[in-house]
Amino acid sequence: MKKLLSFVLCAAMAASLAGCAGGSSDDGSKESQSAVESGSETEEGSQGSDSADGYEIGVVTDVGQLMDKGFNQGTYEGAEQFAQANGKTYKYYQPANGSDANDNDRIAAMRQAINNGAKIIVTPGFLQATALETVAKENPDVKFVFVDGWALGLDNVTAIVYKEQESGYLAGYAVVKEGYTKLGFTGGGGGANPAVNRFGYGFVQGADAAAKELGVDIEIRYSYKFGDAFSASTELQTQIAGWYAAGTEVVFACGGSMFDSVKSAAAEYPDARIVGVDVDQSGESDRVITSAVKGLNPSVQLVLEQFYNGEWDEKLANKASNLGAAENATGLPTDTWSMENYSVEEYEELFAKIQDGTVVPDAATPESVTDAAWMEEAVTNTTINFE
16 A cells, blocks of 8 residues: 555545544543454443543444454544544444344444444444444434445435455456465455455456466465354364365455454465455464555545545535545555565556556456356456355
């Protein structure tokens, strides 16, 4: 991710995109950020001193853990950092029943945030749509940010969506250029999560493009098994360990805490490698060779800034931003680059082609992915083994 991301996003989103804002102070003790995944009540955590006015910025998490080293965490940390830098109070809310949370649980969490004084609520994940629409209609004076969502026809809701197919493409291209030919993809959401599906399809397209250039054939194991709730599991670890044992060299772990299962499986095999997702996950394991990232943190900070600057009606109300390489909101991290056969310079050359539209990864995916037939039509040098 480029260091100029925040500046470029500001310019791009000021013109036509959407966002929102909030804040919190950094004085006082920090409550545990480890989200409880089960139970009948919404789990909460906050930073900063208590205020008579409550907590201005609320973050209602998606399924999985708050500190999932990915989507939830990247979104939360954007709100957290904005709040700490601007002296605003903030609190996160994890809907009851953890990975089994339903719309009623999400509605309860959002209402609790409002009862605690939220002026703006950040809601990561497409599963938030029904709850968000319900609560936003009830509370027209509260603003909502729908991350990985879409415009809901409500002036107090704005959406941020990313071109994940670009990051997936760049990751797939990179690992094949690095010399790997036996790849894997494990995705969360059971094949029904649009962002995950775009990541996966982009990964296949990029890997195939590199294979075609090199004149080699590659294989990709592709699965949504054991990832419905974006959580780690013994079943997922067993599956991925089986892939590595059968010769898979690199697995794209695309789904929150699923990363932990892939990391544990990779630990059993000295040559096993991982592609991370959403944020740079190289610090979580020395097996991570790159990560397909998107600008969760800076884009959340930007929309919060716009909200507090009084720009909601002009720039954010009932709008959806669609951020990609052109806004430096997708890509691979270069500060922690570890690949030896594929250089940063080569990566930046391809990134520039995506930025200017010379290379355009396809974003069209089925609403529910149940087989690989639709992907196989788009590749020439890749065999996809769908599980």
